[in-house]
Amino acid sequence: MSSKHIETQAIRTQIERSQFLEHSNPLYLTSSYVFEDAEDMRASFADEKVRNIYSRYSNPNTSEFIDKICKMEGAEQGYAFASGMSAVFSTFAALLNSGDHIVFSRSIFGSTQTMFNNILPKWNISTSSFKIDEIDKIESLIQPNTKILYTESPTNPAVDILDLELLGSIAKKHNLIFLVDNCFATPYLQQPIKFGADLVIHSATKLIDGQGRVLGGVTVGNSDLIQKIYLFSRNTGPALSPFNAWVLSKSLETLPARINMHCDNALNVAEFLESNDHVNFVKYPFLKSHPQYKLAKKQMKLGGNIVAFEIKGGIDAGRNFLNTIKLLSLSANLGDTRSIVTHPASTTHAKLSEEDRLITGITSGLIRVSVGLEHIDDIIGDLKQALEN
Structure with a gap:
C-alpha cells in the first residue's frame, strides 16, 4: 500500500x-x-x-x-x-x-x-x-x-x-x-x-x-x-x-516527531526572548512580529527550530553572552538534539565584511539559537541566566 x-x-x-x-x-x-x-x-x-x-x-x-x-x-x-x-x-x-x-x-x-x-x-x-x-x-x-x-x-x-x-x-x-x-x-x-x-x-x-x-x-x-x-x-x-x-x-524515520518538538520548543524560546528586556528584537518565522509571518504560514507547516535575536550591547555583549551560557552548547552546527548558540558576527560569518553581514541581517549583537529537544524550562532557564549575567 x-x-x-x-x-x-x-x-x-x-x-x-x-x-x-x-x-x-x-x-x-x-x-x-x-x-x-x-x-x-x-x-x-x-x-x-x-x-x-x-x-x-x-x-x-x-x-x-x-x-x-x-x-x-x-x-x-x-x-x-x-x-x-x-x-x-x-x-x-x-x-x-x-x-x-x-x-x-x-x-x-x-x-x-x-x-x-x-x-x-x-x-x-x-x-x-x-x-x-x-x-x-x-x-x-x-x-x-x-x-x-x-x-x-x-x-x-x-x-x-x-x-x-x-x-x-x-x-x-x-x-x-x-x-x-x-x-x-x-x-x-x-x-x-x-x-x-x-x-x-x-x-x-x-x-x-x-x-x-x-x-x-x-x-x-x-x-x-x-x-x-x-x-x-x-x-x-x-x-x-x-x-x-x-x-x-x-x-x-523520526524526522517528523523530532521537528514537531523542535518547533514547539523554538516558539516558546522566541516568545520568552521577545518579552526580555535585554533583547532588542527577535526573529522567528511563526512569531506574529516576524516581517514575513503570513508568508511563513503559507509556505511552512511550522516555524522551524532556529531563533535569531539581537542582544543589547553589540559584539562584546554577544561574546559575553556565549561565555555565560552553561547548558546550551557553543557550536557552529545546528539541528541537533542539543540546543546550540552561535554568535555569527564573530564565528560563522566573521570572514564577511561588516557591510555584507549587515546586508544579510547579521548585526554585531545577533545570536542564533538552534533550539534542541531538552526540556523547555531548562533551555529558557539557561538563556535567562545568561542574559541577566
Missing part, C-alpha cells in the same frame, strides 16, 4: 529486502559489485541495466536515502553527497559553464557566499545578488547568460522568509533553473518544488541527521538536471558513504 503521508514515507520507503528478510535495512559496506557474466558487465557499463556497479556511483543505502528524500520533497530523482557544501558545490559545478551567471539572495550560508565570491570566479562564473526586501529588483539583475536563481528560505542565520512562489514564477519566465536550499525547513516543513523550484538542496548534517553524528548532503528535483549532477559526481567523487547514508535514512 502506498501512502502520501510524509510520516509514513519516511519510514516505509525502503530498498528490497535480501534473502534474510531483515526488518531494518542492512548496511552495504562494499566498494564494488560483481557481475553474472561478461554480457551482464558490458550491459551494466553501457547503462542498459539499472544496477549497482561501484559505490561511488550508487549503493543500496544511498539509494534508499535518496528515494526517501525524493518522496518527501515530491522530486523525481536525486543524488547524495558527502556533505551539505559538497552538494552545493557539485550542483553548481555540474550545471554551469564558463561565462554563466547566477542571481542569488544575499542572505545565504557563509561558505556558499565564499564559493560565489572566491571560487566560482576562477572559472569565469559571475554572480549578482539581491537583498530579501529587493525581490522587485531581481529581473533587472538577470542577464542573457544568467543560468540559475538561487535562494535559502528560511535564511541563515537571520531566518528571513522569501516568497518561493514568486521566485519560481520569475525563474520560469526567464527560463532559469530555480534552486532552493531547504536545510532550515527540512522536507517535513516545506517542499519548495510545490512553489516552482527545479532543484532542492539539503545539508543532511543538520536536522535530517538531527543528532550531530554524521555529515551528508543531497540534491533532488528535475530528473534531467539530476542526470547532469549524477554524471558530474560519478566522475568527480563527492559521494555519500554507505554508512552515513544508512544513518541518515534511519534518522528520517
Whole structure:
C-alpha cells in the first residue's frame, strides 16, 4: 500500500529486502559489485541495466536515502553527497559553464557566499545578488547568460522568509533553473518544488541527521538536471558513504516527531526572548512580529527550530553572552538534539565584511539559537541566566 503521508514515507520507503528478510535495512559496506557474466558487465557499463556497479556511483543505502528524500520533497530523482557544501558545490559545478551567471539572495550560508565570491570566479562564473526586501529588483539583475536563481528560505542565520512562489514564477519566465536550499525547513516543513523550484538542496548534517553524528548532503528535483549532477559526481567523487547514508535514512524515520518538538520548543524560546528586556528584537518565522509571518504560514507547516535575536550591547555583549551560557552548547552546527548558540558576527560569518553581514541581517549583537529537544524550562532557564549575567 502506498501512502502520501510524509510520516509514513519516511519510514516505509525502503530498498528490497535480501534473502534474510531483515526488518531494518542492512548496511552495504562494499566498494564494488560483481557481475553474472561478461554480457551482464558490458550491459551494466553501457547503462542498459539499472544496477549497482561501484559505490561511488550508487549503493543500496544511498539509494534508499535518496528515494526517501525524493518522496518527501515530491522530486523525481536525486543524488547524495558527502556533505551539505559538497552538494552545493557539485550542483553548481555540474550545471554551469564558463561565462554563466547566477542571481542569488544575499542572505545565504557563509561558505556558499565564499564559493560565489572566491571560487566560482576562477572559472569565469559571475554572480549578482539581491537583498530579501529587493525581490522587485531581481529581473533587472538577470542577464542573457544568467543560468540559475538561487535562494535559502528560511535564511541563515537571520531566518528571513522569501516568497518561493514568486521566485519560481520569475525563474520560469526567464527560463532559469530555480534552486532552493531547504536545510532550515527540512522536507517535513516545506517542499519548495510545490512553489516552482527545479532543484532542492539539503545539508543532511543538520536536522535530517538531527543528532550531530554524521555529515551528508543531497540534491533532488528535475530528473534531467539530476542526470547532469549524477554524471558530474560519478566522475568527480563527492559521494555519500554507505554508512552515513544508512544513518541518515534511519534518522528520517523520526524526522517528523523530532521537528514537531523542535518547533514547539523554538516558539516558546522566541516568545520568552521577545518579552526580555535585554533583547532588542527577535526573529522567528511563526512569531506574529516576524516581517514575513503570513508568508511563513503559507509556505511552512511550522516555524522551524532556529531563533535569531539581537542582544543589547553589540559584539562584546554577544561574546559575553556565549561565555555565560552553561547548558546550551557553543557550536557552529545546528539541528541537533542539543540546543546550540552561535554568535555569527564573530564565528560563522566573521570572514564577511561588516557591510555584507549587515546586508544579510547579521548585526554585531545577533545570536542564533538552534533550539534542541531538552526540556523547555531548562533551555529558557539557561538563556535567562545568561542574559541577566
